Amino acid sequence: MLLVLSTYADAWLTQDLRERPQPEVAAENAPRLSAALKRISELTESEIDPGDPTKHARPTVEGFADLLVEGAEYDDSWSTFEVPARWRRLMKLVAGESEGEDYESTTEHPVRYALVRRGDQVVGYLWAAVGDEAAGYEPRTAAGDEAFEAGVPWVLSLRSLRLRGFRPMAALNELLGASDSSGSDSIVETTVYEAASLDALEELSGRC
Incomplete structure (x- = not known):
């Protein structure tokens, strides 16, 4: 048996x-x-x-x-397994072909970021690297599925700004204070914070 x-x-x-x-x-x-x-x-x-x-x-x-x-x-299973899985999940929700259209998704440089809020809840972090061509959106684990849904319009906004020639930090600054009208009702706050690395921001987004 x-x-x-x-x-x-x-x-x-x-x-x-x-x-x-x-x-x-x-x-x-x-x-x-x-x-x-x-x-x-x-x-x-x-x-x-x-x-x-x-x-x-x-x-x-x-x-x-x-x-x-x-x-x-x-x-370090968080960095090795969970972070890439979160990124794949987010990108599956984003319509359209992204090859060559998005900013780099990883960086070894410090990053600056702003909170993305939906009502009273922080759902994610919009970020840009200080020193290279990376930028993106990090969903906040504690916000659940809502964090991924709310991130879609901001990924698309970053893609649009890159195609218009914006460097990552300029793109982040362009979106500060912006609100999304696609249905997620999320907004990007105007205060900019800095993390020592993208790993540190991913740690923040996944563990609190």
């Missing part, structure tokens, strides 16, 4: 799925998982065969390895 047990939660891990430490959560729940696995093994008279490691965790016979001492292999 083959029994497959899968879990899609982080209640047994010492870090949650965004790599935030949660040792107290693991300390309470990991022993329960270990006891359950042992009991299932006894009832089925079969050995536990841990699954393959994933970007978030390494299964073991007793549950999951302690990621706080596991090393660097699992410490």
Whole structure:
């Protein structure tokens, strides 16, 4: 008999799925998982065969390895996996062929950004690089699907400005205070902030 047990939660891990430490959560729940696995093994008279490691965790016979001492292999799944997935999701919502029409989507330079707001909620960040040809929109994870929907008109606005010859910082300045009339009812605030890197802004957008 083959029994497959899968879990899609982080209640047994010492870090949650965004790599935030949660040792107290693991300390309470990991022993329960270990006891359950042992009991299932006894009832089925079969050995536990841990699954393959994933970007978030390494299964073991007793549950999951302690990621706080596991090393660097699992410490940056946000940048490695989630950020590209978020960008692909956003671009799927944007109509039209974008090859060669958009600003660069990555940069090693600091970035300046403005909050994109829908009502009282911040849904994302419109940004431009200081020093190269990169600019874009970062959806704010806490805003859910709304963050991606609201970002579409701003991606299109950036595309239009690039085709008109605007450099990234000029494009950002052009959109400060602008409101979207396509249905998302979002606005770009006028205050400009600076992040040390795009990674730092992505961290901000994804973890708060």
